[in-house]
Amino acid sequence: MSSRNPAVEALGVAVAARVPVLLWGAPGTGKTSAIRAMAEAMGLPCETVIASIREPSDFAGLPIVVGAEVRFAPPAWARRLAEAGHGLLFLDELSTAPPAVQAALLRVVLERAVGDLTLPDEVAVVAAANPPEQAADGWDLSAPLANRLCHLAWQTDPRSVADGLAGGWTAPVVPVLPDGWEAEEILSRGLVAAFLHVRPGLACVPPSDAAAAGRGWPSPRTWEMAARLMAAAGAAGTGDDARSALIRGAVGDGAGVEFLAWLVEMDLPDPERVLADPASFRLPERGDRAYAALAAIAAAVATDPTPERWTAGWQVLGLAADAAPDVAAVAARVLARCRPDGTALPAEIHLFAPVLRDAGLLPG
Amino acid sequence: MTVAEHGIGDLAAARLWAATTFPYLATGVFGAQVIAEPGSGTVSVDESWRMRADPELTAQWSPAQLGSVLIHHVCHLLRTHGERAQGAGVRPDEARRWVRAADAEINDDLVPAGLDLPGRPVLPRDLGAEDDLLAEQYFDGIRHASQAQSGAGAGAGDRPGQRAGGGLGGESQDRSAPSGAADTAGSWLDCGSGADGMPRPGDAPGGLSCWQAELLRRQVAQEVIAHARQAGTVPAGLLRWAEETLVPKVNWRVLLAAELRRAVAEVAGAVDYSYRRPSRRSAAVSEFSQVLLPALRRPVPEVAVVCDTSGSMTEDLLAMVLAEVEGLLRALGLARQVRVLACDTAVAPAQRVSSARQVQLVGGGGTDMGAGIAAAAALRPRPAVTVVLTDGYTPWPAAPPKGMRVVVGLLGGQAPEAPPWTRSVRVTGLAPG
Numbered sequence: 001m002s003s004r005n006p007a008v009e010a011l012g013v014a015v016a017a018r019v020p021v022l023l024w025g026a027p028g029t030g031k032t033s034a035i036r037a038m039a040e041a042m043g044l045p046c047e048t049v050i051a052s053i054r055e056p057s058d059f060a061g062l063p064i065v066v067g068a069e070v071r072f073a074p075p076a077w078a079r080r081l082a083e084a085g086h087g088l089l090f091l092d093e094l095s096t097a098p099p100a101v102q103a104a105l106l107r108v109v110l111e112r113a114v115g116d117l118t119l120p121d122e123v124a125v126v127a128a129a130n131p132p133e134q135a136a137d138g139w140d141l142s143a144p145l146a147n148r149l150c151h152l153a154w155q156t157d158p159r160s161v162a163d164g165l166a167g168g169w170t171a172p173v174v175p176v177l178p179d180g181w182e183a184e185e186i187l188s189r190g191l192v193a194a195f196l197h198v199r200p201g202l203a204c205v206p207p208s209d210a211a212a213a214g215r216g217w218p219s220p221r222t223w224e225m226a227a228r229l230m231a232a233a234g235a236a237g238t239g240d241d242a243r244s245a246l247i248r249g250a251v252g253d254g255a256g257v258e259f260l261a262w263l264v265e266m267d268l269p270d271p272e273r274v275l276a277d278p279a280s281f282r283l284p285e286r287g288d289r290a291y292a293a294l295a296a297i298a299a300a301v302a303t304d305p306t307p308e309r310w311t312a313g314w315q316v317l318g319l320a321a322d323a324a325p326d327v328a329a330v331a332a333r334v335l336a337r338c339r340p341d342g343t344a345l346p347a348e349i350h351l352f353a354p355v356l357r358d359a360g361l362l363p364g
Numbered sequence: 365m366t367v368a369e370h371g372i373g374d375l376a377a378a379r380l381w382a383a384t385t386f387p388y389l390a391t392g393v394f395g396a397q398v399i400a401e402p403g404s405g406t407v408s409v410d411e412s413w414r415m416r417a418d419p420e421l422t423a424q425w426s427p428a429q430l431g432s433v434l435i436h437h438v439c440h441l442l443r444t445h446g447e448r449a450q451g452a453g454v455r456p457d458e459a460r461r462w463v464r465a466a467d468a469e470i471n472d473d474l475v476p477a478g479l480d481l482p483g484r485p486v487l488p489r490d491l492g493a494e495d496d497l498l499a500e501q502y503f504d505g506i507r508h509a510s511q512a513q514s515g516a517g518a519g520a521g522d523r524p525g526q527r528a529g530g531g532l533g534g535e536s537q538d539r540s541a542p543s544g545a546a547d548t549a550g551s552w553l554d555c556g557s558g559a560d561g562m563p564r565p566g567d568a569p570g571g572l573s574c575w576q577a578e579l580l581r582r583q584v585a586q587e588v589i590a591h592a593r594q595a596g597t598v599p600a601g602l603l604r605w606a607e608e609t610l611v612p613k614v615n616w617r618v619l620l621a622a623e624l625r626r627a628v629a630e631v632a633g634a635v636d637y638s639y640r641r642p643s644r645r646s647a648a649v650s651e652f653s654q655v656l657l658p659a660l661r662r663p664v665p666e667v668a669v670v671c672d673t674s675g676s677m678t679e680d681l682l683a684m685v686l687a688e689v690e691g692l693l694r695a696l697g698l699a700r701q702v703r704v705l706a707c708d709t710a711v712a713p714a715q716r717v718s719s720a721r722q723v724q725l726v727g728g729g730g731t732d733m734g735a736g737i738a739a740a741a742a743l744r745p746r747p748a749v750t751v752v753l754t755d756g757y758t759p760w761p762a763a764p765p766k767g768m769r770v771v772v773g774l775l776g777g778q779a780p781e782a783p784p785w786t787r788s789v790r791v792t793g794l795a796p797g
Contacts, residue, residue: 006574132621132622132625139625140622140625140626209619209622209623213622214622239573240573240575240576241573241574241575244575245575257578257579257582260575260579261579261582261583264579286395287394287395287396287397288391288392288394288395288580288583290394291383291390291391291394291395292391295390324394325376325380326375326376326377326379326380326383326394327379327394329376329380330380330383330384330390333384355376355377355380356380358374358376358377358380358427359377359378359380359381359384359427359428359431360381360427360428361380361381361384
């Protein structure tokens with residue numbers, strides 16, 4: 001139970017999907033050791049680069065004049081990773097890196113380009129940072145750099161600290177994604193696209209205040225990142241909490257929560273389709289979803305109360321009455337108020353009399 | 365989901381009553397899972413939106429009473445009382461007091477709206493407090509009262525505040541955790557970890573996960589607001605909760621720190637690389653090339669703080685913000701460069717003080733921050749960043765001062781906007797954290 005820390009799980013998925021990820025957490029909470037342990041468990045070479053003590057030329061390449069041209073020579077850690085063909089590039093202390101170094105990091109993080117050298121696709125980029133208010137000399141992450149990373153909050157749960165002290169720390173597990181998982185990315189991209197059709201305002205929202213600039217924010221690039229992470233999380237079979245952390249980490253809390261809420265709504269049956277074929281209705285298991293589904297159907301009938309639709313609505317409520325009499329009764333009260341003239345009372349209405357009477361909502 | 369499965373009679377009727385009486389909370393009521401737990405002697409709730417109810421206890425209640433208890437517990441979850449208890453530093457032995465404070469936060473506007481709890485509900489006046497406060501504020505009140513009591517030798521300290529009046533006798537009838545007569549020993553019923561954040565032995569994994577609970581909470585908040593717009597009969601406290609849930613309050617300390625860091629960084633060029641001096645690395649690589657590398661430079665900007673000292677300012681708030689600003693600047697390594705100017709009227713010269721403690725609110729009207737900013741600009745060496753702390757009731761210069769960045773701290777929630785050429789942060793009192 002305690003080992004299923006959503007942030008740890010999400011880190012594993014992001015590394016497996018090769019999406020650059022940034023862990024935010026207070027100093028001393030084990031971000032660095034978790035990442036090193038993860039690389040060791042995977043048997044990958046891990047190159048740690050402390051961004052705050054590096055110069056821009058360490059990431060953009062050291063300029064060297066060779067004949068008539070300038071080459072940008074990559075540092076040794078980049079060569080080692082390129083030669084290994086895979087591995088983990090760990091950028092520590094990202095938020096204390098001076099702005100010029102952050103600017104130089106832009107291409108490293110997203111395109112894995114270090115000077116004239118391009119790191120292989122199999123190299124995963126992981127970064128760690130202390131929130132600026134906790135680091136003595138921290139700067140807020142520049143918005144372009146923040147937009148290239150999936151931000152995960154590294155929380156320390158007192159119980160897992162206790163477990164770790166007593167029984168040793170467990171390394172985050174990087175899930176093995178099945179071959180062809182990227183095919184699922186098409187599906188999740190479709191979902192993101194459908195959401196952005198409904199909420200075009202969320203396609204690109206650059207942060208307005210200084211504090212929000214250093215975190216995830218919605219842009220075409222981060223939405224693409226969110227779709228990839230969602231597909232990877234699905235393929236890896238991760239928990240809901242981790243999936244939600246990944247989506248919110250990519251596009252920011254505000255847009256991420258809206259998208260997740262929309263996904264939940266997408267699961268509900270379409271009221272018009274149910275009214276056309278009442279027998280096909282399946283009551284959602286969770287009470288609040290059942291309520292949302294039935295309320296939507298009742299509202300759909302109320303907006304256009306033809307006798308057929310009204311009767312179909314009652315048939316649906318009849319199907320739900322056994323499993324959720326209270327939920328169905330709330331919808332029944334809506335239907336009862338919009339009875340079309342001359343329509344016969346449906347048989348289902350009697351199913352709700354006892355519960356309505358018990359609740360004191362019927363006389364007698 | 366059937367009633368028989370739950371084993372609690374009248375549950376359907378109770379939920380129906382709750383969903384009809386408080387339609388804006390219906391999603392919350394149906395979102396909570398109810399499990400029968402015979403012999404527990406209470407109705408409790410955990411943070412995963414599961415309620416455990418003792419069928420024997422609930423059988424004594426009418427559907428409206430059971431429905432009210434459901435609503436009450438849903439409000440514990442909506443208002444994240446479990447999580448907030450940890451934030452407020454509630455110790456396990458104080459959990460009962462916290463629950464009373466949390467109950468008061470829920471009941472103060474829902475009881476007038478028709479909540480029909482069994483027994484006598486805890487209301488703010490039982491705690492000797494006013495309505496419309498937060499659980500944290502009620503809790504502080506109880507804590508102080510009990511400290512005063514134990515200081516006077518009252519001992520146990522488990523009987524905070526005033527005894528709830530009412531004097532209902534039927535102890536087994538009394539659901540006294542959220543209800544009155546709360547201190548009668550033995551009759552206290554446990555609201556569960558959803559109300560006080562203390563894990564219970566019965567809290568098994570399952571139920572709603574954190575983010576599902578978060579989505580459900582937002583859904584309810586949206587429905588509360590939609591209902592208030594259509595019908596307008598939502599209790600004010602609940603509406604405020606909904607608004608704050610959907611538009612979370614930003615901690616002004618974080619915002620102020622970020623704005624200040626940004627202003628200083630923009631002016632100073634931060635700790636950044638410049639070609640003013642060649643990098644020492646050039647020497648190391650010059651064997652191979654003739655390239656000039658930039659070196660790390662750190663220009664240190666001058667910072668001035670201008671304080672509005674008119675009578676309309678709140679002294680506590682000003683002192684707090686000044687201390688915050690000084691702390692932030694010290695963290696940026698700029699403490700020695702800071703000069704604080706106290707500014708009142710347009711005519712009086714800005715005075716120079718060396719610390720926040722020396723700023724005095726002299727009172728009187730006619731504040732002009734323009735004069736303060738001009739005085740700051742006249743300082744030598746000229747400050748590159750000026751922080752203005754004001755209540756906003758002041759004329760502003762029409763144009764930004766040349767070569768100086770202005771960060772404004774607007775004190776108080778009602779302060780008028782600062783001009784767009786400043787970066788302003790609204791300081792709204794004691795923010796959490």
